[in-house]
Amino acid sequence: MGEITNVMEYEAIAKEKLPKMVFDYYASGAEDQWTLQENRNAFSRILFRPRILIDVSKIDMSTTVLGFKISMPIMIAPTAMQKMAHPEASTLCFNFQTLSSWSTSSVEEVASTGPGIRFFQLYVYKDRNVVAQLVRRAERAGFKAIALTVDTPRLGRREADIKNRFTLPPFLTLKNFQGLDLGKMDEANDSGLAAYVAGQIDRSLSWKDVKWLQTITKLPILVKGVLTAEDGKQNNSPGFYYYRYF
Template identity: 40%
Template sequence: MLVDVSSVDPATTVLGQRVAFPVLLAPTAFQSLVHPEGERASARAAAAAGTIAVVSTMSGYRLEDVAAASPGPKWFQLYCYRERDVTRRLVERAEGAGYGAICLTVDLPRVGNRERDLRNRFSLPPTVRPRNFEDFVDLEGQPNEVFFEYIQRLVDPSLTWDAVDWLRSITRLPVLLKGILSPADAKRAADHGV
C-alpha cells in the first residue's frame, strides 16, 4: 500500500518471449466472420500490442498465412484428433511456419451441440472455411453440416495423458494445455512436463 506506481512496467517473459504485458490473444475460430482479414489482422494487432497471438486450428486462414501476415510471436492452438496423422501434420506445419508453442485444448472432448446455432440456422458463409483442414478433406462448396460432422468425428473423445505425452514426443515446441482449471490437473500437467 502507498507505493509509488507512477512508472510501472508490466512487461514480462513468457516461454522466453518478451511481452509488453502478461495477456495473450486467445484463439477464436473463424474471425473472418467479423472482419475480412480475420486471424491475420488479429496477429498483427497482437504484435503491435507487444504480445502473443494464439491462433486457432479453426482459423479461416491457413496457419502459414497467419504466420506470414505478422512478424510477432504466435502459438498454435490444437485439438488432438483420432487420426493422429492429422494432429502430427498440423504440428509439423506449425513448427515449419515458426510458431513458438503448441496449445493443446483439453477441455473439449466433444464438439458442442450448439442448440442456439441450430435454432437460428447459423451457417458459415461460403467464403469462410476451416482452411487448416484443406490438406485432409475437401470441404469447398460443401454444406456446413459436412464440415461440422467431419470435425465431430475427428476430435478424439478418448484423450488421455498418454496423448499429451505422445504430442510432446513429436514436437520440439513447448506444449501448453488450454483448459486446465483445477489445482490437481495443473499438478498432473506439470508431472507430464507441460
Template identity: 75%
Template sequence: MEVTNVSEYQAIAKEKLPKMAYDYYASGAEDEFRPRILIDVSKIDLTTTILGFKLSMPIMIAPTAFQKMAHPEGEYATARAASSAGTIMTLSSWATSSVEEVASTGPGIRFFQLYVYKDRNVVAQLVRRAEKAGFKAIALTVDTPRLGRREADIKNRFTLPPFLTLKNFEGLNLGKMDEANDSGLASYVAGQIDRTLSWKGVITAEDTRLAIQAGAAGIIVSNHGARQLDYVPATIMALEEVVKAAQGRVPVFLDGGVRRGTDIGRPVVFSLAAEGEAGVRKVLQMLREEFELTMALSGCTSLREITRDHIVTEWDAPRARPAPRL
C-alpha cells in the first residue's frame, strides 16, 4: 500500500503487531490557521536552533518506551532515522536499547528522558551514563508519580515480552517487569518511581514558573499522550498559557497534541512497526513536507515569521449564538 499520510501507518501497525503491543502504544487514559496570500514563498527555511544545536526542522522525536516491541531494531532504527533527518531523538529511559547501544549507531544529537526513581543512586548513574554516551540534555518526566489507569494494559495484563528488557537498568535489579494481576507496567512504576515530588506538569502557567525557578533549561508542554489522566487538555490548548508564563526566559517545546491530545510519539512507533527505519524516515519526511506546505499557505518563509496572528482559536472570540426561538 502506498502510504500518503502519517495516520495510515497506524492501520498497518495494527495488522502487524500483537494485540498487547498495539494496545500499549495506541491507548490513552481544532484550532484553525489564518492563511496569508500573495507572498513569495518560493524559498522556505525550516531550520531552527534548540539549546544551541541546529536542526533541519522544528520537529523532534519524543521519548517512546519499548520500541523493540514494534520492530527488532527498535531504538537503533529510530536513532538512525532521526540523525538522517537532521533532528533530535529523545531516548526513553524505559528503552529496550541502552544509551550506549543507541550511541553506537553513529553520530546524532540525542536527549535522554528520565523518570525520578526512589533510589537516587540509580538516577545519578543513568545521568552519568547518558552524558558519557554523548547525550546532550535530560528531559525530566514529572507527571508520573503513579501510572495512569491504562485500561487496555489492565485487560491485556501488559508486561514486556520475555525476550526484551529495560536495557538501561540491567545489573541494577530494575530491568525486569514481572507479570501482575492487572498491568505489569503499573506494578513496576508503583515499586520504583518516587511519588514524593512536590509539583507536576507541565501544562499550566503555575508549573511553568516553578520549573523555571528550579533551573529548567526548557519546558516541554506534554500531557503524556493522555496516558496519565484522561480528559487532560490537549497540549496545543495549553501551549499559549505556558509560553506566556515562560516570558521568553527558556525555550518551550510542544509534545504531540497538534492533531489530537493522544499523539505522543505514536507516529514513530507505528511507522517503525510497519517499515522499520525506512518507515520512521518517511514519517519525518512527511511531517516536514506538511509543515513546509502549511508555512507556504500561511505566507511564512521562516520560523520567525510564524506569529500568534496566524492562528485563530475558539477562545479568541465568542461563537455566534443562534437567535432564541420565540
C-alpha cells in the first residue's frame, strides 16, 4: 500500500500485517457485532454545520476535560493488550489517554514517557485488595482520574476469539498486575493471567461499591458505561462523572 491518506486505511494494513488471532481481537465485537455496527452508524449520523465568512487563518482546537486543558478534543480509549500490535504501544506520549488496567504496559512505564493527561481504567474485582493496589499504583504514577467500567459485569461473548482460541502471546503479560499481592488471584501464572483476571470481575457490582471506591482515592471517579438517563440520575454524588465510549 502507498501513502496513507485516510485513517480507515490503517485497518486494511493491520489485517495484512497482524496474525489473524491478533487482528480479530482488535477488529471484532461481541456475538453478532450488532452494537459495533450501531456505533459506526451513530458516528455516520453526526454532521457538521459549517459557518461561512469566519476568519480561520488561526485555529485553536484546545479544550478542557474535567478542568484539564488538552490541545485537541481527541483521546485514546482504554483498549487492552496493545503490545500484540506494536512493542511501544500505549507508551507513546499522547495528548489525552485512558490506560486499560489490562494493558501490556504498566502505569509506571506509561508515566515515564513524559507529560500528558492520563486516566486509569478499572474493573472491580472480587478481591477488593487487588482493586486498592491498582488504584494506589495509578495515583503514585500521577494519573488524574479513575475510569470505572460498570457496563461489563459479564464480558461479551467474542465469537472470533472463541474460534481463534485467543490467548495472550507468551512473551506478554498484563503489566499492571505484576508485583501485586493477588491473594485469591495468585493461582494464575503469566500465560493464563488474562483469562483468569477476566473471570475475577465482580458481578455483584453496585452503587455501594462505587461509593466504597470513593473512600480509597481522592481522584475523580468517571463511571464509564452509563447508557441510560435513568441510571445517570440515580446517583449525583460529588466526584462522580458519567461517560461512555462508542
